[in-house]
Amino acid sequence: MNIFTLIITITMAFLMTVLISPIFIPFLRRLKFGQSIREEGPKSHLKKTGTPTMGGIMIVISAILTTVIMTIKVMGGSIGYEFWLLIFVMLGYGALGFMDDFIKVALKRNLGLTSKQKMLGQILIGVIFYVVLLNGDFSTVVSIPGTDLQWDLGWGYALLVVVMLVGGSNAVNLTDGLDGLLAGTAAIAFGAFGILAWHAQAGAETTIFTLAVVGALLGFLVFNAHPAKVFMGDTGSLALGASIAAIAILTKLEILLILIGGVFVIETLSVIIQVISFKTTGKRVFKMSPLHHHYELLGWSEWRVVTTFWLVGLIFAALALYIEVWLT
Secondary structure, eight states: OOHHHHHHHHHHHHHHHHHHHHHHHHHHHHTTOBOOOOTTSOGGGGGGTTOBOOTHHHHHHHHHHHHHHHHHHHHTTOOOHHHHHHHHHHHHHHHHHHHHHHHHHTSOOTTOSOHHHHHHHHHHHHHHHHHHHHHTTOOOEEEOTTSSOEEEOTTHHHHHHHHHHHHHHHHHHHHOOSTTHHHHHHHHHHHHHHHHHHHTTOOHHHHHHHHHHHHHHHHHHHHHSSSOSOOOHHHHHHHHHHHHHHHHHHTTOTTHHHHHTHHHHHHHHHHHHHHHHHHHHSOOSSSSSSHHHHHHHTTOOHHHHHHHHHHHHHHHHHHHHIIIIIOO
């Protein structure tokens, strides 16, 4: 697959998102699908109350339509199971996020789905993903990037797959707290996986899907950058988190997901540390978690926090590319 095809994929998804957003955002506003801002959060966020949410639908639509069009163009009628797995994961977790968002904004229940309901749905989708993967005679070997070390996890690979999908979706969801923060960091992470998939000559469907998501995210960022005109909601964040985990699995870069998704890992760790510290000592390590709120309360502007996290994401992505491309 040549570079021209990759550029067309990103451009198509970008333009599709940019073109449908001016139609979709007013539609969300008319439906009164506005974001509710939690009172315990930074006070500066209260002015965002009512900003249309569930914009992740635009990302999902653009990414999937672009993937379908470009995959048919490149592959013709020969579409592999990787294509269906990626579409299934994005739609499955996106639907779960949609239900959560809908309950919050339409039914006015701020907590959305209960944690048990959400977890059960995430695990169920993860198990189905693994069963289909296993039927495709998929390798259960996990390798350490930049080394010759590898292990065959056997049945333990099922647990890894489910943990990656569930953990990835939740970690990315936690990062979605500032204008443009998740859209930018996710675009960088998906871009890194897209380069690695293309370099390793992984399945064309996986490469196309990954770069289609990059284009969709960049298009969404046009309207999500500060001051945001729309938020992606759980519809987008859950779909993105599970999708990037699925890509890491299909490209056999499971361990590298920790590095490429370094920002998401740090955000999640900040929440875990905060909860453990408060429950055991009664004291908080951070002013607020996830970590991006901590820096806001230190006096950083929202744009400074976002661009700093983007930079950290770029450093993680560059390091991952160096390890996988030059050291392997």
